[in-house]
Amino acid sequence: xxxSNINFRITPRAVDHGQWYQDVIRAAGLAAYSEVPGCMIIExxxxxxxxxxxNCLGAxxxxxxxxxxxxxxxxxxxxxxxxxxxxxxxxxxxxMIERLRGKVLEDPLCLxxxxxxxxxRYFAERIQTRADLPIMINQWANVFxxxxxxxxxxxxxxxxxxEGHTAHFSEEEARAEALLMGEEYRRFIQDELAIPCISGxxxxxxxxxxxxxxxxxxxxxPSGKALQCATSHYLGSEFAGAFGVQCIGAGGALMxxxxxxxxxxxxIIGAIIMTHADDRGMVMPPRIAPVQVAILxxxxxxxxxxxxxxxxxxxxxxxxxxxxxxxxxxERIGRQHYAWxxxxxxxxxxxxxTEVAAGTVTVTRRDTGEKVVLSLAGVEEKVAALLEAQHHSxxxxxAGRLADRTxxxxxxADLEVGQAEGAGLFAAGWAGGEAEEVMLKExxxxxxxxxxxxxxxxxxxxxxxxxxxxxxxxIAKSY
Amino acid sequence: xxxSNINFRITPRAVDHGQWYQDVIRAAGLAAYSEVPGCMIIExxxxxxxxxxxNCLGAxxxxxxxxxxxxxxxxxxxxxxxxxxxxxxxxxxxxMIERLRGKVLEDPLCLxxxxxxxxxRYFAERIQTRADLPIMINQWANVFxxxxxxxxxxxxxxxxxxEGHTAHFSEEEARAEALLMGEEYRRFIQDELAIPCISGxxxxxxxxxxxxxxxxxxxxxPSGKALQCATSHYLGSEFAGAFGVQCIGAGGALMxxxxxxxxxxxxIIGAIIMTHADDRGMVMPPRIAPVQVAILxxxxxxxxxxxxxxxxxxxxxxxxxxxxxxxxxxERIGRQHYAWxxxxxxxxxxxxxTEVAAGTVTVTRRDTGEKVVLSLAGVEEKVAALLEAQHHSxxxxxAGRLADRTxxxxxxADLEVGQAEGAGLFAAGWAGGEAEEVMLKExxxxxxxxxxxxxxxxxxxxxxxxxxxxxxxxIAKSY
Numbered sequence: 001x002x003x004s005n006i007n008f009r010i011t012p013r014a015v016d017h018g019q020w021y022q023d024v025i026r027a028a029g030l031a032a033y034s035e036v037p038g039c040m041i042i043e044x045x046x047x048x049x050x051x052x053x054x055n056c057l058g059a060x061x062x063x064x065x066x067x068x069x070x071x072x073x074x075x076x077x078x079x080x081x082x083x084x085x086x087x088x089x090x091x092x093x094x095x096m097i098e099r100l101r102g103k104v105l106e107d108p109l110c111l112x113x114x115x116x117x118x119x120x121r122y123f124a125e126r127i128q129t130r131a132d133l134p135i136m137i138n139q140w141a142n143v144f145x146x147x148x149x150x151x152x153x154x155x156x157x158x159x160x161x162x163e164g165h166t167a168h169f170s171e172e173e174a175r176a177e178a179l180l181m182g183e184e185y186r187r188f189i190q191d192e193l194a195i196p197c198i199s200g201x202x203x204x205x206x207x208x209x210x211x212x213x214x215x216x217x218x219x220x221x222p223s224g225k226a227l228q229c230a231t232s233h234y235l236g237s238e239f240a241g242a243f244g245v246q247c248i249g250a251g252g253a254l255m256x257x258x259x260x261x262x263x264x265x266x267x268i269i270g271a272i273i274m275t276h277a278d279d280r281g282m283v284m285p286p287r288i289a290p291v292q293v294a295i296l297x298x299x300x301x302x303x304x305x306x307x308x309x310x311x312x313x314x315x316x317x318x319x320x321x322x323x324x325x326x327x328x329x330x331e332r333i334g335r336q337h338y339a340w341x342x343x344x345x346x347x348x349x350x351x352x353x354t355e356v357a358a359g360t361v362t363v364t365r366r367d368t369g370e371k372v373v374l375s376l377a378g379v380e381e382k383v384a385a386l387l388e389a390q391h392h393s394x395x396x397x398x399a400g401r402l403a404d405r406t407x408x409x410x411x412x413a414d415l416e417v418g419q420a421e422g423a424g425l426f427a428a429g430w431a432g433g434e435a436e437e438v439m440l441k442e443x444x445x446x447x448x449x450x451x452x453x454x455x456x457x458x459x460x461x462x463x464x465x466x467x468x469x470x471x472x473x474x475i476a477k478s479y
Numbered sequence: 480x481x482x483s484n485i486n487f488r489i490t491p492r493a494v495d496h497g498q499w500y501q502d503v504i505r506a507a508g509l510a511a512y513s514e515v516p517g518c519m520i521i522e523x524x525x526x527x528x529x530x531x532x533x534n535c536l537g538a539x540x541x542x543x544x545x546x547x548x549x550x551x552x553x554x555x556x557x558x559x560x561x562x563x564x565x566x567x568x569x570x571x572x573x574x575m576i577e578r579l580r581g582k583v584l585e586d587p588l589c590l591x592x593x594x595x596x597x598x599x600r601y602f603a604e605r606i607q608t609r610a611d612l613p614i615m616i617n618q619w620a621n622v623f624x625x626x627x628x629x630x631x632x633x634x635x636x637x638x639x640x641x642e643g644h645t646a647h648f649s650e651e652e653a654r655a656e657a658l659l660m661g662e663e664y665r666r667f668i669q670d671e672l673a674i675p676c677i678s679g680x681x682x683x684x685x686x687x688x689x690x691x692x693x694x695x696x697x698x699x700x701p702s703g704k705a706l707q708c709a710t711s712h713y714l715g716s717e718f719a720g721a722f723g724v725q726c727i728g729a730g731g732a733l734m735x736x737x738x739x740x741x742x743x744x745x746x747i748i749g750a751i752i753m754t755h756a757d758d759r760g761m762v763m764p765p766r767i768a769p770v771q772v773a774i775l776x777x778x779x780x781x782x783x784x785x786x787x788x789x790x791x792x793x794x795x796x797x798x799x800x801x802x803x804x805x806x807x808x809x810e811r812i813g814r815q816h817y818a819w820x821x822x823x824x825x826x827x828x829x830x831x832x833t834e835v836a837a838g839t840v841t842v843t844r845r846d847t848g849e850k851v852v853l854s855l856a857g858v859e860e861k862v863a864a865l866l867e868a869q870h871h872s873x874x875x876x877x878a879g880r881l882a883d884r885t886x887x888x889x890x891x892a893d894l895e896v897g898q899a900e901g902a903g904l905f906a907a908g909w910a911g912g913e914a915e916e917v918m919l920k921e922x923x924x925x926x927x928x929x930x931x932x933x934x935x936x937x938x939x940x941x942x943x944x945x946x947x948x949x950x951x952x953x954i955a956k957s958y
Contacts, residue, residue, distance in 0.1 A: 036554070036588065036597075039551035041550050042550075067523035068526045069522055070521040072518035072637055073621055074518060076514065095576050096576065109515065109574075118513065122511065146579055
């Protein structure tokens with residue numbers, strides 16, 4: 001833990017949301033700026049959080065039959081040119097190496113913005129017959145997209161993610177895979193990160209460059225902007241066709257396979273911060289928190305009775321798998337509380353002479369600040385229950401906010417009023433096309449976040465054109 | 480598991496060592512070539528091995544008080560120029576981005592070959608007083624060094640590693656840290672990977688660019704060449720000085736801190752392959768093996784009694800933490816054996832009608848090919864014992880080979896004879912300097928691998944100059 005961050009003051013969220021966000025990150029030791037434009041340094045508390053996300057989501061990815069691989073970071077530029085819409089989407093964001101050892105490269109090497117192209121070359125070699133399918137792989141990697149405006153975790157030139165890539169014999173199987181992984185993301189984000197979210201499809205305009213369908217997991221931040229937490233794409237067979245990923249079909253002819261890709265990135269840490277943190281600093285959702293419980297000894301560095309109880313409680317909690325740390329800073333109790341609070345640790349247990357005498361521990365909840373005194377017998381179960389209660393409470397708060405700030409609109413005027421009144425997410429009927437989406441973006445800075453799988457209402461008419469609604473959509477500003 | 484690798488033939492090691500090495504890699508599904516020069520694709524079996532190494536070594540790094548961080552991959556070229564010997568060492572190997580969004584960069588961005596420079600900028604910001612020390616961090620990352628000749632795992636343009644970086648108040652503390660991490664590597668490599676190794680110091684010529692002392696862990700491959708498995712550097716205070724990493728010393732004056740760095744890379748997978756694999760394919764050391772036991776059902780896809788026993792044994796093994804997989808390929812038993820053998824799985828358990836009738840399982844050891852029949856009662860303990868036995872057997876074989884191929888030399892003629900007779904590692908007295916090291920490299924393709932911590936003999940005179948020996952050294956060709 002960095003002592004130098006202890007005295008860091010956090011700007012209140014109501015005063016300046018952007019500054020609050022960056023202050024929370026610095027005060028909690030999540031990330032720091034680097035001198036490389038748009039690249040950040042992920043500090044120990046942020047890295048521990050990402051490692052936990054990696055382990056938990058990784059276990060789900062493995063359990064659904066995917067194997068990890070690692071592909072080269074550098075991809076020949078010529079690969080990107082094979083799929084027209086793909087290069088169109090990514091060309092402006094590519095960083096390239098044009099010379100090596102003083103020699104100009106005929107085919108420059110790009111820092112991967114995503115790995116479809118290099119992975120499909122590999123698939124093409126591995127797939128000959130139907131027996132070679134499906135191939136289901138995943139990669140944890142750093143990727144690079146040259147961005148003009150950057151924001152820690154949310155939009156950086158380099159970021160970390162996992163990208164899953166699969167190839168299937170049939171469209172049906174590939175679509176089922178893309179939907180399944182979308183659902184895995186939704187559950188992971190809700191069940192582990194306590195972020196309520198909405199699953200749906202993207203409109204053609206908002207799809208991944210080259211995808212036939214993009215399934216998205218969207219959440220609404222307290223700022224009123226939506227954040228895309230993860231996406232899963234059904235890429236059809238065109239991508240595979242462009243890279244010669246084919247297999248012998250029923251009639252003996254070569255047919256391109258059907259592919260999917262899906263990813264979740266360090267961006268999710270931005271969603272965790274914005275959803276749960278407060279003016280006192282970070283709030284880690286208990287199930288994913290790198291440290292779930294901090295034990296703070298009250299002025300007892302030399303008090304053997306206090307130290308013995310600290311060790312006993314620590315061992316009791318650790319024995320049931322609770323991630324616990326003892327504060328060994330030797331600071332006075334107020335500073336200990338302050339430090340662990342900013343870092344977002346869900347529960348702080350204080351143990352001093354009062355507690356030793358009474359055979360109790362005093363527990364402070366990070367989310368509510370509430371204090372509870374627990375007797376030592378079965379303390380591990382009570383602490384586990386408090387962690388679970390905090391998870392449900394955080395999820396409930398966020399779900400309440402999402403409901404409060406979602407509004408049904410039937411006309412363009414409704415959107416204008418809703419925006420003025422601070423609503424964030426607008427449910428509407430839709431019969432528009434790309435031109436209407438461009439207008440929404442230009443005039444209202446909003447986009448269609450998704451066509452939700454389970455619309456909250458069904459509106460008969462398009463709020464823009466007045467035509468009978470072709471589908472139900474959710475509209476919002478977004479990060 | 481890739482069905483397309485099943486029929487892959489492995490060139491015998493005695494016929495062509497280089498081809499054997501590459502064949503083992505392909506047949507075992509460890510890695511594949513990519514079209515990007517010098518970059519490889521790490522396949523599922525190789526990636527699972529690296530993930531296990533990451534978890535096990537990572538736990539040791541955490542237990543010794545280090546925290547994970549992630550720094551940017553791109554480092555401004557100007558950073559490298561601050562430490563003269565460092566830029567001298569790395570300049571030829573740097574890959575650079577010279578333009579972004581069409582604009583020429585004044586300060587090009589380098590793909591990190593190692594991260595001291597960017598990490599020291601961060602240290603400089605974090606360290607003011609002695610209370611901020613030590614800082615002890617670790618990073619799992621991909622790094623890039625432009626190489627002219629490449630070999631899978633051993634020498635690639637992009638590779639994966641962990642790099643530890645620490646800053647301390649005193650030289651004593653920093654040296655102790657560098658030595659401790661060297662010792663952690665030695666133990667990890669010997670205890671988990673079953674590779675016997677020698678720890679020692681590098682000569683000035685062989686040190687890391689800019690280091691005051693480099694501690695190395697060397698092993699001898701069956702080819703007769705040494706392989707540097709991991710290194711740990713005491714960097715003195717010059718590196719810190721060049722980057723302004725200072726703290727207020729005893730007299731109130733600013734003093735540069737003392738730093739260390741230490742790393743182990745995917746290169747270690749090359750060492751595992753060469754040390755343990757044979758003409759039948761990969762041999763995974765049991766303690767690190769991603770899959771420790773494969774259960775092969777003998778012709779029993781529809782036989783409920785066989786399937787029930789397969790599940791029961793699988794659950795019994797998994798319950799004590801053994802990493803077990805059931806072969807679900809439906810292939811005939813010979814092909815199942817062949818596939819898992821190539822992949823290097825330590826134990827193969829067959830279960831067919833014979834086994835169901837007798838209440839036994841038949842176990843085949845990967846290293847010796849030996850078969851044992853085990854009764855079901857307490858099978859998990861017997862399997863665990865067989866895994867341990869295989870670990871010790873692999874380590875013993877490799878240690879025997881190391882001893883057999885180490886020779887004491889007292890003259891240059893001894894070296895020539897020893898090389899001709901196929902010895903690999905030469906223990907010698909040394910009083911030479913850089914000129915003599917250059918001669919050894921040019922005439923005999925050998926280098927001083929290290930000045931061992933525990934020399935096997937003490938030779939009074941330098942084998943080259945005849946002068947009284949200043950130190951004892953180990954000389955070898957190397958990867």
